[in-house]
Amino acid sequence: MKPPLFEYVRVSSVDEALDRLTELGDEAKVLAGGQSLVPLLSLRLANPAYLVDINRVGDLSHIANGPVVRLGALSRHRDVERSGLVAQSHPLLSATVKYIGHIAIRNRGTIGGSVAHADPAAELPTLLVALDGEIEARSSRGVRTLAAAEFFEGFLTTALEPDELLTEVRFPVLAAGTGWSIQEFSRRNGDFGVVTVVVTVAVDSAGRISEARISFGGVASTAVRASSAESALVGQTPSAELWKSAAHEAASSLDPSGDLHGTPQYRRHLAGVLTERALVEAHGRVEEG
Amino acid sequence: MTMDMELTVNGSAYQVSADPRRTLADFLREDLRLTGTHLGCEHGVCGACTVMVDGSAVRSCLMLAVQADGCDVMTIEGLERDGQLHPLQESLRDCHSFQCGFCTPGFVMTALAMIEEGSAPASEEELRENLAGNLCRCTGYQSIVEGVIEAVRRTTDQSASAQGAVEKRVS
Ligand SMILES: Cc1cc2nc3c(=O)[nH]c(=O)nc-3n(C[C@H](O)[C@H](O)[C@H](O)COP(=O)(O)OP(=O)(O)OC[C@H]3O[C@@H](n4cnc5c(N)ncnc54)[C@H](O)[C@@H]3O)c2cc1C
Ligand code: FES
Numbered sequence A: 001m002k003p004p005l006f007e008y009v010r011v012s013s014v015d016e017a018l019d020r021l022t023e024l025g026d027e028a029k030v031l032a033g034g035q036s037l038v039p040l041l042s043l044r045l046a047n048p049a050y051l052v053d054i055n056r057v058g059d060l061s062h063i064a065n066g067p068v069v070r071l072g073a074l075s076r077h078r079d080v081e082r083s084g085l086v087a088q089s090h091p092l093l094s095a096t097v098k099y100i101g102h103i104a105i106r107n108r109g110t111i112g113g114s115v116a117h118a119d120p121a122a123e124l125p126t127l128l129v130a131l132d133g134e135i136e137a138r139s140s141r142g143v144r145t146l147a148a149a150e151f152f153e154g155f156l157t158t159a160l161e162p163d164e165l166l167t168e169v170r171f172p173v174l175a176a177g178t179g180w181s182i183q184e185f186s187r188r189n190g191d192f193g194v195v196t197v198v199v200t201v202a203v204d205s206a207g208r209i210s211e212a213r214i215s216f217g218g219v220a221s222t223a224v225r226a227s228s229a230e231s232a233l234v235g236q237t238p239s240a241e242l243w244k245s246a247a248h249e250a251a252s253s254l255d256p257s258g259d260l261h262g263t264p265q266y267r268r269h270l271a272g273v274l275t276e277r278a279l280v281e282a283h284g285r286v287e288e289g
Numbered sequence B: 001m002t003m004d005m006e007l008t009v010n011g012s013a014y015q016v017s018a019d020p021r022r023t024l025a026d027f028l029r030e031d032l033r034l035t036g037t038h039l040g041c042e043h044g045v046c047g048a049c050t051v052m053v054d055g056s057a058v059r060s061c062l063m064l065a066v067q068a069d070g071c072d073v074m075t076i077e078g079l080e081r082d083g084q085l086h087p088l089q090e091s092l093r094d095c096h097s098f099q100c101g102f103c104t105p106g107f108v109m110t111a112l113a114m115i116e117e118g119s120a121p122a123s124e125e126e127l128r129e130n131l132a133g134n135l136c137r138c139t140g141y142q143s144i145v146e147g148v149i150e151a152v153r154r155t156t157d158q159s160a161s162a163q164g165a166v167e168k169r170v171s
């Protein structure tokens, strides 16, 4: 189908965007890459009176390095995927972005759009929740920084207010000696994962696990951490049995719902299999590093 | 309310006005009568509507025409030069890479972007990954993969990796 009628508002600076959002309130939707919003318009699942197109805002596309990789809301998935800077400082982020859709989707889709859209199966929210990343939001009222855990509130629902613009997403870099893995199962390459898991594992000098993070996409209304399995891993000595039992613990802590891509049982099964693979791979990377 | 805009399509400059709700795909097909760009799903899934905007492959069903203001657009109609097909088109023809042809413009633009970016895939698997966003209901994909491998070979003679993949296929 075709998009419904709307008023098109093109802005060229953050301030102009904030002014328009303040003025238009919840009648308006921000248009970034359009890779989620335009399908929703065409399917008539969204019907905003105004679209505020931020694509011509000049200073929202930064990719900045440091202890935290900071990505401007308008940085495109493809630019992050191809960034040597990101590949070097945050290989897990590089690997994650490659799972998003197809090249033509990644050419337009933005980091901010993916995070603001908050699809529970999307990879970036799953990564942000794994890393305890942060989201910066601006409005005419000021700037605030939200932790991933408080930002994602539910299915396609975030803590962003209608007058707020997501301006930056922050991905903490992994500490030295931390291994990582992202595992996803999808029916076709580039589709949203049926289940996605992001894992990091850190090992101390005595060879024991000092920290473990396990975050799932596709199994709840937002990305979720498997905290019981994470705490069960800490202090343990890595072994094949340990990975198996932690993966089992993680999977049994989930209560996924079913849809045409998979029943709850199938999703839980996938979560277990993928978590075990991810733990093995993440630990392998600790040893390589 | 329509919006005035300027853009270049296949090398020709246009000054037009478009309704903001018009997608780039509909604008190309209905307003410019460039019907080589096909519409399958109209929500980003099938890849039939893929065109190049400022050198990158994009879904024209997910871009508003007014967003192409000031841009350089290339569609399937822009490939042939003076009656001479692009080497990619010739390769696809020679490898029988299409049957009904509905998906073909999308595959051509996706493969063209890949070739022009100079990111020739290192393996057949990677090539299949790059083409995975385009759906074909007829061929079973084998002949499309062969056609694109052949095109990579013809356009980048030195690309050893693509050669390897071709030899594997042909032998
Ligand atoms: C075929 C296909 C396959 C896909 N596969 C995947 C996949 O595997 N994984 C995945 O994660 N995604 C996938 N996507 C979605 C894609 O990643 C989108 O890029 C992303 O979800 C939305 O980003 P966008 O920039 O296109 O945002 P838009 O579509 O422009 O916007 C999405 C939503 O976010 C809001 N928004 C956008 N930017 C801001 C901002 N700066 N501040 C406030 N609100 C904002 C919009 O108002 C809208 O509600 C797929 C899309 C398609 C069409
Ligand atoms: S018509 Fe655009 S992707 Fe299917």
Ligand code: FES
Pocket (backbone or CB within 6 Å): B097, B098, B099, B100, B101, B102, B103, B104, B135, B136, B137, B138, B139
């Ligand atoms: S040739 Fe018919 S859809 Fe591809």
